[in-house]
Amino acid sequence: MHLDEFPLFRTDVIDALREPLENGDITVARGEETVTLPARTMVVLASNPCPCGNNVTTTGHLCTCRPSEIRDYNRRVRGPIVDRIDITRALQPPAPGDGDAHERRDTSETIRVRVAEARMRQIARFRGEEWRLNAQAPSAALRERWPLTPQAEETLVGAVVSGRLTRRGSVRVHRMAWTVADLAGVVTPGTDEVMTALALRSGDPLRHDVLEAVTAR
Amino acid sequence: MTSSSGLDDVQAERLARVTLSLVFEPGDPRAAKLCAELGARELVDRLRSDRAAADITTDAGTRLPFVEPERDLERAAVMGLRFVIPGDPEWPTCLDGLAAAPPLAERGGPPLGLWVRGARRLDELSDAIAIVGSRAATTYGTDTAARIAGTVATDGWAVISGGAYGVDQAAHRGSMGVGGMTVAVMAHGLDRTYPAGHVDLVDAIAERGLVVSELAPGSAPTRIRFLARNRLIAALARGTVVVEAKVRSGALNTANWTGRLHRPLMGVPGPVTSAFSAGVHALVRSGAATLVTSGDEVLEVVGRVGEHALAEPRAPERVRDRLTVRLQQVLDAVPVGRPAPTDGVARTAGIGIVEAQRGLDKLEQHGLVSFAEGGWRLTDAALAH
Numbered sequence: 001m002h003l004d005e006f007p008l009f010r011t012d013v014i015d016a017l018r019e020p021l022e023n024g025d026i027t028v029a030r031g032e033e034t035v036t037l038p039a040r041t042m043v044v045l046a047s048n049p050c051p052c053g054n055n056v057t058t059t060g061h062l063c064t065c066r067p068s069e070i071r072d073y074n075r076r077v078r079g080p081i082v083d084r085i086d087i088t089r090a091l092q093p094p095a096p097g098d099g100d101a102h103e104r105r106d107t108s109e110t111i112r113v114r115v116a117e118a119r120m121r122q123i124a125r126f127r128g129e130e131w132r133l134n135a136q137a138p139s140a141a142l143r144e145r146w147p148l149t150p151q152a153e154e155t156l157v158g159a160v161v162s163g164r165l166t167r168r169g170s171v172r173v174h175r176m177a178w179t180v181a182d183l184a185g186v187v188t189p190g191t192d193e194v195m196t197a198l199a200l201r202s203g204d205p206l207r208h209d210v211l212e213a214v215t216a217r
Numbered sequence: 218m219t220s221s222s223g224l225d226d227v228q229a230e231r232l233a234r235v236t237l238s239l240v241f242e243p244g245d246p247r248a249a250k251l252c253a254e255l256g257a258r259e260l261v262d263r264l265r266s267d268r269a270a271a272d273i274t275t276d277a278g279t280r281l282p283f284v285e286p287e288r289d290l291e292r293a294a295v296m297g298l299r300f301v302i303p304g305d306p307e308w309p310t311c312l313d314g315l316a317a318a319p320p321l322a323e324r325g326g327p328p329l330g331l332w333v334r335g336a337r338r339l340d341e342l343s344d345a346i347a348i349v350g351s352r353a354a355t356t357y358g359t360d361t362a363a364r365i366a367g368t369v370a371t372d373g374w375a376v377i378s379g380g381a382y383g384v385d386q387a388a389h390r391g392s393m394g395v396g397g398m399t400v401a402v403m404a405h406g407l408d409r410t411y412p413a414g415h416v417d418l419v420d421a422i423a424e425r426g427l428v429v430s431e432l433a434p435g436s437a438p439t440r441i442r443f444l445a446r447n448r449l450i451a452a453l454a455r456g457t458v459v460v461e462a463k464v465r466s467g468a469l470n471t472a473n474w475t476g477r478l479h480r481p482l483m484g485v486p487g488p489v490t491s492a493f494s495a496g497v498h499a500l501v502r503s504g505a506a507t508l509v510t511s512g513d514e515v516l517e518v519v520g521r522v523g524e525h526a527l528a529e530p531r532a533p534e535r536v537r538d539r540l541t542v543r544l545q546q547v548l549d550a551v552p553v554g555r556p557a558p559t560d561g562v563a564r565t566a567g568i569g570i571v572e573a574q575r576g577l578d579k580l581e582q583h584g585l586v587s588f589a590e591g592g593w594r595l596t597d598a599a600l601a602h
Contacts, residue, residue: 057510058364092360097367097394204488205357208383 006075088203233257235286244445335427347454358461361547365393366509368512370397408434431572460498473592547576556592
């Protein structure tokens with residue numbers, strides 16, 4: 001599901017996404033009846049840096065928004081919904097020469113194989129459990145039976161203590177670190193995988209050496 | 218003197234310089250100095266007959282018996298390589314600055330000659346910018362390097378870098394993406410490619426630009442050779458941009474060479490929390506490098522005076538900015554909602570009623586206030602500001 005210009009959506013619409021994003025299902029109550037429907041989907045939210053879109057240095061234009069407009073716009077992006085978003089990426093307008101012949105580009109076929117392999121690892125790891133994939137693994141089970149390396153755990157706890165991450169966020173980073181490890185063929189998520197999961201979440205740049213560990217496979 | 222003996226002279230000089238480049242490690246300041254003083258042929262003669270200084274003869278003696286310059290030149294030609302020496306029409310004069318620059322890490326001096334692969338010519342490099350940085354870079358570093366390279370290449374500047382992964386690769390690609398000329402300066406012989414997975418990119422650079430090395434075919438890269446190579450990157454360019462360097466990055470050695478050559482050094486900032494930008498930030502903080510955030514800013518630094526002067530970024534001027542402070546004081550006293558009479562506005566502004574009346578008339582002409590229902594209020598145009 002792709003919501004473009006997501007900050008312009010009504011607040012109640014945005015809030016309604018919380019439950020399906022957290023649980024993978026949605027409960028609709030009408031009168032005396034309640035029905036719970038499956039709602040496990042990948043949600044992609046797109047937003048601009050500000051209402052006019054020029055609050056960056058790369059568009060060649062100056063931002064014309066009032067501070068209050070930018071504040072209102074960004075409040076939506078910073079709301080509780082954001083705590084449930086695992087990957088944030090800042091995209092720049094195309095530069096001259098983008099997409100040249102030497103840019104590393106994997107075909108969808110290559111990526112499909114890589115993702116299928118990562119999913120197979122997860123299914124094998126969770127054999128006999130009630131779930132199959134990292135995204136579905138309960139947090140208690142993850143912490144007790146599929147922990148991170150001690151240094152990686154320290155990094156994650158540090159991010160929570162410093163206020164960079166909420167408790168809910170830390171569970172999601174733990175899951176994402178497993179996914180990074182599964183993609184890279186790493187047996188247990190270490191500091192590199194946790195740092196990558198944190199950078200994916202915050203929108204920080206990614207390290208090329210970690211990306212290469214994934215794409216070289 | 219006939220022209221054939223002139224050609225023989227050039228060929229003898231070339232063979233002597235091939236010999237020296239095989240015998241000495243690149244950037245050995247003793248070799249560069251003696252070669253400048255005696256000439257390459259005389260230096261080779263003295264080495265062969267043990268008439269050079271003891272230390273240098275001993276060093277050279279380990280390799281000299283195995284050197285076959287004619288054979289190496291022939292083999293190189295088969296691989297599409299040429300050996301360019303000072304005096305050749307193609308020799309880039311920008312390298313001469315190295316003769317006067319003091320050594321760094323015991324490397325220095327102009328190269329004895331350059332092994333070159335590619336259809337372009339070295340003397341096309343009068344307008345070149347070096348873009349260097351970590352091999353272990355982030356997506357921010359490579360995106361920014363490619364963007365800057367694309368901008369300067371579009372303006373006709375060649376892009377020089379080290380042909381490595383990370384920032385180097387992004388700089389070469391950014392230049393080629395807009396059809397620019399790019400030069401990869403290597404720290405190994407051009408018969409091979411490091412890292413091996415890089416063959417396609419290096420081939421593409423040779424096709425549209427140049428691949429260059431001081432080292433003869435067959436030479437492997439070593440740490441010292443990287444340090445020697447860095448001085449060539451700095452010397453081939455009019456200025457150097459460092460994009461992402463950790464505090465101990467090799468890119469900082471290239472930055473030091475740029476300083477030794479008295480050429481502009483520029484640094485691209487990153488997040489203050491990023492170790493990948495800490496080396497760049499140190500360069501800027503110490504005053505060695507100028508902070509740049511775009512290709513246009515790079516051109517402003519290296520370009521000829523006035524050629525690339527950029528307009529200062531500033532917010533668009535608003536009607537309000539053109540008002541006198543007294544008039545702004547009156548404007549601030551005009552209500553948004555219920556209209557206020559002139560004396561009310563004067564009282565709120567703390568300005569005499571005669572001047573307030575005159576001010577309100579002027580603001581009305583600007584379309585910022587309107588009079589209705591017995592009082593003044595702000596117009597929609599005023600609210601939009």
